[in-house]
Amino acid sequence: MAVASRAAPRGCNRASTTASINGVLRTLAPVLALLATMAAAADDGLSRVRASGIMRWGCDISGGAPFAFPDPSDPDRVIGFEVELAEELAHRLGVRAERFSADWLALIDALEADRCDLLINGFEVTADRARVVAFSSPYFRYAQQLVVRAEDRDRFTSLADLAGRPIAVLNGSASIESLRSAGVPPSLIVEYDDSLAPFTETVIGRVDACLQESFIARFFAGHDPRLAVVDATFDPGVYAVVVRRGDDALLAAVNAALADMRADGTLGRILQRWGLWSDAQRELGTDRGPIVATIPEAIGTPPEDGLPWSLVLWSLARAAAMTALLTIVSMPIATFVGLLLAIAILHGPKPLSRFCHGYVLLTRGTPLLVQIFLLYYSLPALGAWLGIPELLTWNKVVVGIVCLAANYAAYEAEIHRAALQAIPQSQWDAARALGFTRAQTLRFIIVPQSWRLSLPAIINDLNSLIKDSSLVSMIGVQELLAVALGIGKASFAVPSMLVAAAAFYLALSLLADWFGQSLERRARTVGALPEPIHR
């Protein structure tokens, strides 16, 4: 069995946008693990599942086919062999399956933070991982398989034939370990963040072959006339359901259900439907069951008549609405809190001023992504620790908004500070001589003027917030970029989906600029006293 030492072996996952994030996550892992152990006081998973009637299973729907991915012909629906597996498993536990989505790299942290009960998402059984989580009995057997250009079909028939030639792999996958143990020097192992990239790079000729898990090789390359799948497979391994360590009752129940599903042919039928059946599966004790046809979604070719654009655009439009919601709610909060921070820094009592300045430095000095992760995965621990588990109920959109607002508040604070300081001292003197208090001076005289100065910079930040909001997809919020990538990977149309997403972003950005201009116009008009209000 292949033992991968890296963090993220998995057939196909991740967008290239999340590439730089891996390092951050690895650095964070100990912190998150610590927070998770604080929360692990939670009672055992099985009774929670039974009591709530819901089995929350974690996966990354941007991982692509055939695991769990948006249906290309109806992007709102998530399909895949693991979706069917999870539903069958929940059914056998007598409960309903509820999908929890997050970035694949964050799933184990989500599990430990009790955001979900178990994970079903191509988790290979490795010794390293077994130290952190518990694995069920396996549900799938895979092996490594080479893919080469069609014209090289006879030239490269084994790893040995490729000696001295570059080979593409998915970043962090078990394929890397296979190549290393076969003696391939690191300089010839070319890692890509995108699941499709190793194939396209092979076609283009930047590399001479790519190594993938066998069914992925068949899924993506099997129907491409430009590519050939090398027959031999090697370094087999297995996938299993992941549960928290010590969650023995749930693990036993999952194992019992899986054993039934292997024996009665249910699992075999699901694998057949998704074109994943091979005789190697029998080694796990899986019965093939009655022979069923492979469903069209599992063929692994782009939809013949192209993407169902009206459905896809509708999905993108709703994802864009999520992006707009994140922005529209966070930015006013950030602007207002930023103003309060700036006022506190400039005019507050010294301890408050120092504290707020520290907040700005800390927030601007750490990645937004880290803040999102820490807040999302520490909330349950914090709730348990404080004795207010209601904190658990913060959903990911709320966490996302809070993080975006809190992060941008630090930037807006600096904009406000510069603008407040640009108002001449003589305005303060004039107000003081008229008998205004400091608070009144700020409210009626200084801030209305500094607001005009800060507005262009704030609108600029509004524009970048629209795009930064895509970071909250890491905790599973289905915003524009995440949805576009999910559909793109499932339908072999990543570039066109990215262009479509970019068009939506541009539209949102233009709207923001238009809004900003009208705000600036309003701010320029001369102020008059407010009309009489009830006093």
Added chain:
Amino acid sequence: MTTPALEAQGISKRWPRTGAVLADCSLRVERRTVHALIGASGSGKSTLLRCLGLLEPPDAGSILVDGVLAVDQGFVAQDRSVRRSVGMVFQEPSLFAHLSALANVALAPHRVLGLDPDAARNRARSALDRVHALHLADRRPDELSGGERQRVAIARALVMEPTVLLCDEPTSALDPLLTREVMAVLRELALDAGTTMVVVTHDLDFVAAAADSVDFLHAGRIRMSGTADLLGTRGLDDELDRFLQRS
């Protein structure tokens, strides 16, 4: 003897870095009179005026406005009603840039005195009228000339009906024509309306025509005090002679 509008005793002030600017300055401004502070640049007259205007806490000394202690041994009273009783016009008009001329004048009556907006605006209109600027009510500050701006600033101070109006070289930023326009307004306020004023100025014609009393500052001290006749004297004091000669 009636209570003076403004009385200062022993005002001293030094800046931490540059040293003493005011040493033991005392003055007394009677009601309905105009008091002029003259002196060369750097003699401390603007700082003295800022102390009188309660914008700058003196290191020592006391200030009484209408008999009420506003500064006691260097500590400025926090009572806003005392502060309101001293109006101030600065070298730069420093109008509130985001408000119309009318709103500039009406803001303090509305927010500080608590008048309702209509009453505040009416009061602002009559204040603008007193400086012949009613026709400018709806203009923005950046649509006004320097002289117009300064007149609106005077109206903004007057609208609070201060016991005493302090003017800090109100025409130093203006050309001669605009200077005449603003000084005419001040003269009218002083002579016709009987407004109590302390004016820091280089405009000796104004002093001669409108000032009831004059203090000559030199090196942070009040060196000579007297009536406007002081301007006509020679030979009393070397520094005064030198100042008058240069002006």
